Amino acid sequence: MTDIVVPQLGESVTEATVGQWLKKAGESVSKDEVLVELETDKVSVEVAATADGTLSEIVAKEGDTVEIGAILGRLGSGNGAAKAAPAAKAEAAPAAKAEAPKSSGGSTVDVAVPAMGESVTEGTISEFLKKVGDSVSKDETIAEIETDKVALEVPATADGVITELLVSAGDTVNPGTVIARISAGASAGETVAKQARVTEGAPTTQTPAETGQSASGQEDRPVSPSVRRVASEGGVNPADIPGTGRDGRATKADAINYVNNAAKSASSSQPQQARAPRDIGPREERVKMTRLRQTIARRLKEAQDTAAMLTTFNDVDMSAVMDLRSKYKESFFEKHGVKLGFMGFFTKAIVSALKEIPAVNAEIDGTDIIYKNFYDIGMAVGTDKGLVVPVIRDCDELSLAGIERELGNLAKKARDGDLSIADMQGGTFTVTNGGVYGSLMSTPILNPPQSGVLGMHRIEQRPVAINGKVEIRPMMYLALSYDHRIVDGKEAVTFLVRVKEALEDPERLLLDV
Structure with a gap:
């Protein structure tokens, strides 16, 4: 049995409040997995498991005030059954968090959020630069994360193919959170071929916008949530919007210009007597503040x-x-x-x-x-x-x-x-x-x-x-x-x-x- 204790909290800080337990008594945990969050008057502190095992007892309840060295809980031996939890969570994830069939090209490697710096405990997924099925090289940036201080890039942990995205743009993540999985050593061709075999003969009712393709059937570039929203409100296919951003991706400004131009074209093509006032695009927009x-x-x-x-x-x-x-x-x-x-x-x-x-x-x-x-x-x-x-x-x-x-x-x-x-x-x-x-x-x-x-x-x-x-x-x-x-x-x-x-x-x- 191993005691889970309050660590040093920083200069002049002697006590903290138990903020949230991320694990329940009886659940299996892995070494370095975060068990509980503590809040001080300066920063939030994460307390991680010191070994694989089972959280056998929670001593300090949420809201309790604890001092340095106080026992928060106890860790016993276990079989690591909790490792099945992420899979269950992935099954319940929204459709936007897509999963491609895993390739037989190699083992699956997790891509986790790196450490964000002292006192920074969470960030927001700004955008994914790769999508499911894309080939990646080791250390190639696949996602960008915004914290309240800086922007971070998350690199691929191996050569291979993106087989799964566990989070979406706009989601809040913590250091160590697995955001994607890579089939190490696989190629995009293998993944696409296998996916085709899985879906062969199956009818589809998806629109080009849902499948990420333009009207011509060509595979489109990644589309950000803000572009999709503007396109949806303007009644256009986001895949048809020409992009000026990185790698030719459409930005929100591109989407607004495209919607406005499309509306003007439609209006000018109508007979003069048939023209009627119409909403050519959002006159106001709600945009979440960056961290x-x-x-x-x-x-x-x-x-x-x-x-x-x-x-x-x-x-x-x-x-x-x-x-x-x-x-x-x-x-x-x-x-x-x-x-x-x-x-x-x-x-x-x-x-x-x-x-x-x-x-x-x-x-x-x-x-x-x-x-x-x-x-x-x-x-x-x-x-x-x-x-x-x-x-x-x-x-x-x-x-x-x-x-x-x-x-x-x-x-x-x-x-x-x-x-x-x-x-x-x-x-x-x-x-x-x-x-x-x-x-x-x-x-x-x-x-x-x-x-x-x-x-x-x-x-x-x-x-x-x-x-x-x-x-x-x-x-x-x-x-x-x-x-x-x-x-x-x-x-x-x-x-x-x-x-x-x-x-x-x-x-x-x-x-x-």
């Missing part, structure tokens, strides 16, 4: 609900920094291989100010304040899928060139969708640059649990008084939003003034004054 967008919405609202947010403003004369860039940008690029931008100067100025005002680099944890003695600066980057905040580590130890190089690498990864969970964790302060989109002024929202975020804006020529004379200078508004629970107004204003002073007199950064 990333849901997380952005939730975290921004949490920041407003929990923090005492306040914003203070200042402006900065960018003349000195711009002159310095103009003077050294070519030699800087020749030596370091990266362009000399504004972010290096801003980051250095911010780090200098954070050292003087440590509360802006701190966070609240319950009734404690955690002061950070390191400077990991998050840089907000806008992408097609939403706002992400990759983090540049140990900015106090990096040179201007090092900061610019890291920022360039992270920005490229963000645009390409290659950011990992680790790239976005652990920031102590955030910078957001609305100026690249033309913003003159804004009040940025905190990135919890951080207590400060600096908003940069566009540079514009404005008249300012210099030594009693009016001069035209390149000016930028700066906005510091901060958590007034731990940062006083005097500290916030002083922080912003220090940033302004460092940028208007860049020599201060070199002399550390």
